Amino acid sequence: MIDFLEKQHSPWQSILLLLLLTFACSISIQILVIVLGLLTNANAQSFLSSGGDLSALQNTPFFVYALLASSTFGTFYLPAIFLQKREPYNLYFPSQNKNKYLFYILAIAGLLAFGPMMGLIGEWNANITLPEGLKGVENWMRRQEDASNDLIRNLVMVDSIGLLFINIIVMAVFPAIAEEYYFRGSVMHILHRIVKNQHLAIWITAIIFSAIHVQFFGFFPRVLLGAFFGYMLIWTNNIWVPIVGHFVNNATVTILAYYYTTQGKSFEDLQSYDNYPIFVYLGSLLLTAAIALLFYKKSKSNINYGEGLD
Template sequence: MTGYLKQSSTLLQFVTFLGFFFGFFALYIAALQTITPAMTGQSLEAIQSGAFNDPNLIGYLKITQFFYTIVAFFVPAALFAYLWQPYPATYLGLKPAPKGIQIVIALFAMYGVLPLAGLLGEWNETWPISQSAKDMQTMAEKLLAVMLRMPTIKDLFINLVLVAIIPAIGEELFFRGVLQRLVIKATRKVWLSVFITSILFSAIHGEVLGFMPRVVLGFGLGAIYVISGNLWLSILAHILNNGSQVVMLYLFQHGMMKDDPMKDTPVAWYYVALSIPVTIALFWALSKKSTPMSMIDPVEEKKKDGADEIGMDENL
């Protein structure tokens, strides 16, 4: 298997993967700045400002969001996995397909981390940040609210694809499928690596006042992957988290729910205290129903002739 990235050092693998990310991200930005004025006659900043009043501009923003996920996350992860070894789907944890009981447990476990995410989110809201950062976050929240206006059922399905399904696939391939595996390989400490990856996952979203909830959600997604070895479960849990927000917002907009899901609601401490042991129990149950891949390279041993190595994990 000469020439595959798996034969390179961990540092070179990191450099290659991050190079893919920054390279494709730069390509996306350059294309956006070139194509946007040609197609709309306006800059991206003008479109973002005008989207509050022009539905056509909202559609354009949704298209740019779709291509951002594909170009910045999906393509680098898929390309790295393809170059890493001849079985990219196996490397990413996309084979075999998960069992029904695994899906049920993983989805319930994802719901289990939400109370802690909500409680830390309340604390996160008290963080002192600059006025410019507050203004940027306020603008981002307003744009998101505009993009998630759903007057028809068609809009609901479009937003489920653009906000729940596509980002879940792209981000899980990138963060859990590749980045988390590389961090584990570098540190040889699985749970520390899951935590580090969850911090990076949250940081890249660029929302300071939403940082801690995303760290908790990222940790939950990373734990599902580590315990099960199946990335499909993390993808489905991610879809569940994003998709449920979209559905609840649709129901609220059409008067079928009283509480606005985009507004934070206080979380009782005892609810969090109860959810933590329940979630741990769910993760334990998932481990009993799974045969995870090894996330750490086994210690290399050499035969007496020094030529052959044994105990190598082909999934890493």
């Protein structure tokens, strides 16, 4: 037993191993997809000559889907799985209370209840301007945001049920599982071992989760979303609750995009925020708080990684 314990990794060793696995898996999987694209004439040459700009592949959407799916799979899912296999003494993907469907319902209800407030925060974030001395940085951030939006627009604004189904798989199912395994499963667990405080681990993970998307003018709503997913995990000790919440959040956007397209509306219409009276925002906050309190009380297991909620 002593021998076994001596072989356990420290949290710093775990985070280093996770980063190495991330780099290795991400590069390997994407190289494989690009090679297959070259062999099948899927316009992979355009992708390479553009320096990895996905917008250069607008005429070959299925190759874009393959790159996005492989990126999600290689960058997030595989490293998390390999880390768990390498460190079986750490429970990175707890699944207690797996059949308690009330938790899934409350998770979805909480996200829906916070919708108006999330929209208000998103609008504020989208209109942030930096000081005059940082205008160059702001312009770069805007260009990055526009490039990201161009890619998303070309993928989600579809009027075909077949493409909608692919969008749900590639942009909702895959990211929900892979990113929750990686961030709430692996990263949050390791950070909790380092900082010794669950709340701090949740918020640091949420910040990393948002930053990794490189969408600066949606940074704060995504941090809040990441924090929601973190608390879902520690209150239920079930990784599938935040996975379901993540899926519903992403799938809602893809389905709305399909609906807007069939109604002749634009991507800009999809991105626009509705303005509500102040009592709607107050109601959103109060309802979200009530659902969160009920969620907490209904949770039979407030234990995460062997310790109680701080």
